[in-house]
Amino acid sequence: xxxxxxxxxxxxxxxxxxxxxxxxxxxxxxxxxxxxxxxxxxxxxxxxxxxxxxxxxxxxxxxxxxxxxxxxxxxxxxxxxxxxxxxxxxxxxxxxxxxxxxxxxxxxxxxxxxxxxxxxxxxxxxxxxxxxxxxxxxxxxxxxxxxxxxxxxxxxxxxxxxxxxxxxxxxxxxxxxxxxxxxxxxxxxxxxxxxxxxxxxxxxxxxxxxxxxxxxxxxxxxxxxxxxxxxxxxxxxxxxxxxxxxxxxxxxxxxxxxxxxxxxxxxxxxxxxxxxxxxxxxxxxxxxxxxxxxxxxxxxxxxxxxxxxxxxxxxxxxxxxxxxxxxxxxxxxxxxxxxxxxxxxxxxxxxxxxxxxxxxxxxxxxxxxxxxxxxxxxxxxxxxxxxxxxxxxxxxxxxxxxxxxxxxxxxxxxxxxxxxxxxxx
Numbered sequence: 001x002x003x004x005x006x007x008x009x010x011x012x013x014x015x016x017x018x019x020x021x022x023x024x025x026x027x028x029x030x031x032x033x034x035x036x037x038x039x040x041x042x043x044x045x046x047x048x049x050x051x052x053x054x055x056x057x058x059x060x061x062x063x064x065x066x067x068x069x070x071x072x073x074x075x076x077x078x079x080x081x082x083x084x085x086x087x088x089x090x091x092x093x094x095x096x097x098x099x100x101x102x103x104x105x106x107x108x109x110x111x112x113x114x115x116x117x118x119x120x121x122x123x124x125x126x127x128x129x130x131x132x133x134x135x136x137x138x139x140x141x142x143x144x145x146x147x148x149x150x151x152x153x154x155x156x157x158x159x160x161x162x163x164x165x166x167x168x169x170x171x172x173x174x175x176x177x178x179x180x181x182x183x184x185x186x187x188x189x190x191x192x193x194x195x196x197x198x199x200x201x202x203x204x205x206x207x208x209x210x211x212x213x214x215x216x217x218x219x220x221x222x223x224x225x226x227x228x229x230x231x232x233x234x235x236x237x238x239x240x241x242x243x244x245x246x247x248x249x250x251x252x253x254x255x256x257x258x259x260x261x262x263x264x265x266x267x268x269x270x271x272x273x274x275x276x277x278x279x280x281x282x283x284x285x286x287x288x289x290x291x292x293x294x295x296x297x298x299x300x301x302x303x304x305x306x307x308x309x310x311x312x313x314x315x316x317x318x319x320x321x322x323x324x325x326x327x328x329x330x331x332x333x334x335x336x337x338x339x340x341x342x343x344x345x346x347x348x349x350x351x352x353x354x355x356x357x358x359x360x361x362x363x364x365x366x367x368x369x370x371x372x373x374x375x376x377x378x379x380x381x382x383x384x385x386x387x388x389x390x391x392x393x394x395x396x397x398x399x400x401x402x403x404x405x406x407x408x409x410x411x412x413x414x415x416x417x418x419x420x421x422x423x424x425x
Contacts (some may be wrong), residue, residue, distance in 0.1 A: 017326050018292045019064050020076040020305065023057070023085040025050035025297035030081065030113050030155060033146045034180050034207045034237040037080060040308055042220035044298075051085060052297040054092065056317060060295055061096040063322045065104060072105040073097075078305075083116045087124060094128045109133065111176070113147070114162030115155055122169040132166060132173040134159065136199075137183055138190035145182050146237065163199070174201035174266070181207070181236065184243040187250040195263055203266040204251070206244045208362050208376055209235045225309055226361045234376070241365075245380030249387050256391050261406030271385065274354035275392035276399070287356045290335020293326060301325055303334045306361040343371040346378075351385035 026040040027050045044050070065073050075097070077090075090110075097106045110125070111133040125132060137143040140156040147155050166173045175194060177183065183190060194202050210224035210232040219225075224232040239247075248267060255263055270282050280286040283304075294305045295317060303312040312334070314325040325331060342357045345367035349355070357363060358375045365374040375381070391412075395405040 017067055017322065018074065018076070019060070019067075019295050019301070019322060020078055020292065021052070021060055021082075021295045022079060022297055023052040023077060023082050023089060024080050025052075026080050027084060028079060028081040028113070029084065029115065029149065031148055031150050031152070032178075033148075034178065034209065034235070036209050036223050036306075037308070039221050039223065043310070050080075050297055052089070053299075056295075056297070056299040057089070057093055058096050059299070059317045061093060062100050063317060065097070065100055065102060065106075067321075067323045067326075068104070072107060073101075075106070075108045076111070077108065078111040081113055081116070082110060083112050083121070087121060090128070091124065107131070111135075112162075113155065113159065115149075115158035117162035117165050119165065119169075122165045122171060126169045126171050130171065132171055133176050133203075134163060134166070134173055135176050135178065136160075136163070136194075137177055137180070138186070139193045142183055142186060142190060146178075146180055163197075167198070172201075174203060175199045177202060177204045179204050179206045179239050179244055179247055181239055181243070184239045184247045187247040188254060191251045191254065195259065200262065201264045201266070204248065206239045206377060206380075207235075208238050210238075210364065211235055219309075226307055228364075232364075239377075239380075241376055242379040242383065244377055245383035248380070248384045252384075252388055252391075256388075257409055257412055260395075260409055261404060268388075271354060271388060272392055272395055272405070275389070276396045277353075280356075284359050285354060285356055287339050288335050289338045289360070290331055291326065293322075293331075303331055304361075306359060307334075341373050343367050343373045345369060345371060345374065349382070351382060351389075354385045355381045 025044070026038050028035070028038055041048075041050075061075070064075060075093070094108075108128060108130045109132070110130050112135070114134040114136070135147065136159050137145075137147055140154070143156045143159070144154045149155055163173070177190060177194070210228070211234070212221050212224050213228045213232045216223065216225050216228060223235065251265065252268060255265060255268065270280070270285060273279075273281055274285060283289045283292045290303065292304060293314070294302050294308060296302065296308070299316045299318050301314045301317060301320075301322070302308045303314060314320075314328060314331055338357065338360050341360070341363075346352055346357050358377060358381060362376045363373045365376050365378070366372055367374045391408060394411055395408050398405055398407050
């Protein structure tokens with residue numbers, strides 16, 4: 001799993017487009033209360049099977065390889081729950097990758113809720129070299145407050161059993177924590193649970209969803225579509241505007257004093273890349289977006305995972321080339337709108353270099369001057385990036401001098417040959 005520190009040492013992430021596949025579409029064996037994706041079933045005909053065909057799979061493999069200019073090609077499998085597509089599907093995918101790979105290094109990443117993992121699956125994932133992202137929101141009480149099965153029953157034990165199997169088979173994996181309103185109140189409890197259970201690669205993603213207005217309700221949706229009226233209220237599970245920042249700060253303050261080099265928090269890795277003035281490795285914090293497309297099980301390609309709505313459909317992989325869709329006027333305008341529509345309030349912000357207004361999906365607030373397009377999480381990001389600035393600058397200096405970033409922990413306790421300058425720049 002590549003970190004910002006490794007990137008700084010000359011290991012570069014894959015270039016070109018990223019096409020994330022949804023092999024089983026918007027279906028899942030869980031019923032997580034904050035999920036924005038499962039309701040997309042309403043976009044498909046009744047009794048739709050939600051299974052990616054072999055023809056779409058082969059086209060995905062061929063085009064993803066052909067359109068990656070670098071030596072490595074990443075295949076990302078997500079859902080819904082992608083394991084519902086079945087193990088044989090992924091065995092075919094790997095066969096196609098080997099057949100069509102053209103000498104390139106092939107990497108696969110599977111994002112799962114983990115409850116279907118068993119020995120047969122893990123044997124395959126290890127042999128094929130998959131990395132796995134597994135969703136876990138913290139200790140039992142916190143995790144089960146939102147992540148339940150279709151009967152409303154606990155999934156905690158099943159997820160922990162899946163993690164045990166991943167460890168036993170030596171499969172590289174990371175834990176994705178969804179920061180809902182409930183989770184945001186207990187940052188150190190969540191973080192220490194992960195650390196104490198040997199879960200060393202983690203990521204904290206905020207829940208920001210708005211309840212449907214007239215436009216979304218007409219399509220049978222519960223959550224608002226991007227661009228709907230800013231008067232649509234956020235859902236009960238959404239994190240408060242400032243709470244996500246406080247959550248990250250609380251965890252960062254413990255991590256930077258105790259766990260640098262032993263716990264790898266991707267949110268901090270992304271920030272370090274920004275403070276080192278490296279290109280963002282994640283679309284959230286890139287100046288522009290538009291290079292992270294999604295492939296639905298049907299073969300339809302959309303502008304972004306958070307914009308999987310009819311107006312953002314670019315075409316179908318069966319009759320269009322990925323590179324042409326990605327360079328279409330529609331997609332180019334979508335990607336450039338991120339910077340073009342950034343409010344002046346954001347352009348003048350001292351942490352703009354690290355944030356760039358975050359995801360356009362979340363830009364439904366107004367600035368203090370009444371300008372539209374402010375990100376709902378702006379208070380969080382201002383607090384977070386400002387707070388971590390001097391530490392990030394210190395780690396960047398250490399890495400620049402060939403020293404491990406973990407020396408920051410010693411620098412906090414006493415003098416080192418670096419100086420922690422105040423401020424984020």
